[in-house]
Amino acid sequence: MKLRFAPSPTGYLHVGNARVALANWLFARQQGGQVLLRLDDTDTGRSRPEYAEALEEDLRWLGLDWDEKFAQSERLPRYAAAAERLKHSQRLYPCLESEEELRAKRELKLKAGRAPVYDRGALKMTEEQLGRAMANGKSPYWRFLMTPRTMEWEDGVLGRRAVKLPAISDPVLVRADGSPLYTFTSVVDDIESGVTHIIRGEDHVTNTGVQMDLWEALGGKAGALQFAHLPLLTDSDGGPLSKRLGSLALRQLRRDGVEPAALVGYLAALGTSRDPVAAMPADLVAGFDIGAISHSSARFDIQQLLGLNRKYLHAASFESVRARLPEGADEAFWQAVRGNLDLLSEAKTWFEVVRGHIASVVLEGEAEFLRAALAALPAEPWDDQTWTQFYGAVRDATGRKGKSLFLPLRLALTGEEHGPEMKVLMPLIGREKAALRLRLAAGG
Numbered sequence: 001m002k003l004r005f006a007p008s009p010t011g012y013l014h015v016g017n018a019r020v021a022l023a024n025w026l027f028a029r030q031q032g033g034q035v036l037l038r039l040d041d042t043d044t045g046r047s048r049p050e051y052a053e054a055l056e057e058d059l060r061w062l063g064l065d066w067d068e069k070f071a072q073s074e075r076l077p078r079y080a081a082a083a084e085r086l087k088h089s090q091r092l093y094p095c096l097e098s099e100e101e102l103r104a105k106r107e108l109k110l111k112a113g114r115a116p117v118y119d120r121g122a123l124k125m126t127e128e129q130l131g132r133a134m135a136n137g138k139s140p141y142w143r144f145l146m147t148p149r150t151m152e153w154e155d156g157v158l159g160r161r162a163v164k165l166p167a168i169s170d171p172v173l174v175r176a177d178g179s180p181l182y183t184f185t186s187v188v189d190d191i192e193s194g195v196t197h198i199i200r201g202e203d204h205v206t207n208t209g210v211q212m213d214l215w216e217a218l219g220g221k222a223g224a225l226q227f228a229h230l231p232l233l234t235d236s237d238g239g240p241l242s243k244r245l246g247s248l249a250l251r252q253l254r255r256d257g258v259e260p261a262a263l264v265g266y267l268a269a270l271g272t273s274r275d276p277v278a279a280m281p282a283d284l285v286a287g288f289d290i291g292a293i294s295h296s297s298a299r300f301d302i303q304q305l306l307g308l309n310r311k312y313l314h315a316a317s318f319e320s321v322r323a324r325l326p327e328g329a330d331e332a333f334w335q336a337v338r339g340n341l342d343l344l345s346e347a348k349t350w351f352e353v354v355r356g357h358i359a360s361v362v363l364e365g366e367a368e369f370l371r372a373a374l375a376a377l378p379a380e381p382w383d384d385q386t387w388t389q390f391y392g393a394v395r396d397a398t399g400r401k402g403k404s405l406f407l408p409l410r411l412a413l414t415g416e417e418h419g420p421e422m423k424v425l426m427p428l429i430g431r432e433k434a435a436l437r438l439r440l441a442a443g444g
Contacts, residue, residue: 001033003197005059005066006186008040009051012249013058015300016201016233016241019267023230024199025064025281026268026288036193037066041073042185058250062260063280068193072185079180082188082218083142083173091217092173094140095122096133118143118169142174144184144214151209156228157293158202163209171210183207187214190225199290202229228290231271236301248300257343262309271298278312306342313341326351336424350420354428358415360440366408370442372397373409377438380431387423412441 005021007013013021028035037059041047052071059066072079086092097105106116122143130140152162173184190198198208208227216222233241241248253263261278268284269276271293313321316338318331325334326348337350352358363370376393378386395405410422413434419425426434 001028001031001196002036002194003028003033003199004036004038004190004193004195006038006040006189007055008043008046008182009048009055010043010046011051012251013055014250015248015253015263015267018058018062018250018263019233019270020200020230021059021064022062022264022267022281023228023290026285027197027199027228027290029281029285030288033197034067035065036195037069038189038193039069039071039073040182040185041071042076042180042182044073044179047073054251058254061250061254062264063282070193072189075185075189076180078192079185079188080178083180083184086144086173086217087142089217091145092142093123093145094125094130095143095172096125096130096138096140097122115167116169117167120145120170139176141172141176143170144173144210144217146170146210146213149213151212153208153212153223153227156197156199156226156290157231158205158229158295161205161208161227161229163206163212165209165213168206168210173214183210184214187211187218187220191215191218191220196224197226197228199228199230202231205229230293231295231297233270233300234297236299236303238297238299241300248302257309257345258305259309259312259344262305262312265312266305266308270300271296276304276308278308310342313344314339321347326355328355333428336428337420340418340420353414353416353419354425358437360415360437361411362443363408363411363441366412367442369398369400369408370412370438373412374435374438374442377431377435382427382431384423384427387421387426390426391422408441412438 003024005024007017007021025035027033037056039047039052039055041052083092102118105119105121109116123145134140146165146168148166150162150164152160155161171183172181174180189195208229212222212225215225235241250263259278261280264281264284265278266276268279268281268288272289273292318334321334321344322329324344329347329351333351333354334347336354337347340350341347373390373394376390376397378389378393391405391409394409395401398405407417410419411417413422413429414425429437
């Protein structure tokens with residue numbers, strides 16, 4: 001068994017691509033198969049080396065690896081050879097129509113109430129006409145002559161599927177400049193690299209019918225490939241996720257502080273009835289079931305992802321996050337703040353609260369109360385009982401209770417209305433900083 005993940009290095013990896021990569025990896029590892037990473041980089045105008053490097057980095061961050069890797073740009077002679085075989089078998093034919101001519105043909109068919117399928121007009125061109133056009137400087141592009149069949153397969157996710165080839169225009173496989181297109185290169189590579197199973201998005205269902213026909217034309221065995229198409233993701237409102245993919249690039253999620261285990265666990269459960277559990281791919285292999293994925297689109301809800309991220313952080317050990325915490329952060333700090341973090345990046349704010357400086361603001365009308373609080377500060381050493389003692393002393397000295405007592409103290413000491421419990425923050429802040437902050441909040 002061999003599966004492939006074939007991203008185009010024309011941008012950063014987003015959650016839709018990551019879901020496909022994860023599904024391929026989990027299925028292959030569960031079945032003892034191999035994973036091929038193939039960079040579909042024949043679009044030289046948009047493909048960039050920095051995107052290729054970023055793709056690999058992002059996949060590793062997710063905990064995914066591969067057994068083999070190549071870029072399509074390394075295999076151009078193989079595609080040229082395959083094109084010659086198709087020409088020889090008369091399955092690849094030259095075309096000279098311009099885009100304007102093709103658009104006019106489509107419009108005429110639509111006005112007549114017919115499907116705007118290419119009419120194969122180029123097949124009527126004689127060798128003499130083609131030679132004359134080329135002598136005048138025209139270069140043909142090449143279309144694949146599809147068979148008049150309905151291609152059917154049992155999809156691993158969607159069930160029985162069929163694509164009627166006569167309802168589709170013969171696809172262009174080679175541009176006029178000689179560069180091959182994805183529909184073509186993908187099939188050549190699948191045959192020559194020994195791919196047995198293809199898992200990709202539902203938007204490729206029509207491509208699958210075309211590529212099955214091309215697969216056989218290139219010598220592939222009919223029925224040898226197994227397919228599974230994942231329904232596309234939508235946003236939390238059920239709209240197209242594609243409009244938001246910039247904000248859902250893995251690069252951005254990483255910068256925002258989303259944990260890879262949270263994203264992996266969320267993506268693995270999307271479209272199934274299972275509750276997501278934060279985990280790295282290796283821990284999800286045994287329970288993966290591609291047949292459990294729904295036929296319907298799954299909603300990618302960033303709030304659900306953040307909820308899973310929060311749950312993961314709240315249980316994370318100090319050692320698992322130590323390298324990514326601010327320098328000087330210890331286990332006591334982590335235990336104090338982890339229960340209030342949505343993202344690990346938020347730990348920096350709380351480290352400033354307990355070890356650095358906060359933007360002190362004078363609390364209007366609270367000067368007398370805060371001076372009483374300053375006078376009630378107990379002597380060090382401080383521990384997890386210090387806050388209770390201090391709180392009680394301020395209550396007794398001022399007669400205040402509830403929010404009117406608690407909120408000014410929290411604001412003065414931390415600069416935040418909400419956050420970790422004060423009983424764990426107080427010992428980390430220390431008496432010197434606490435006294436200074438109360439004094440400043442009182443107006444100096």
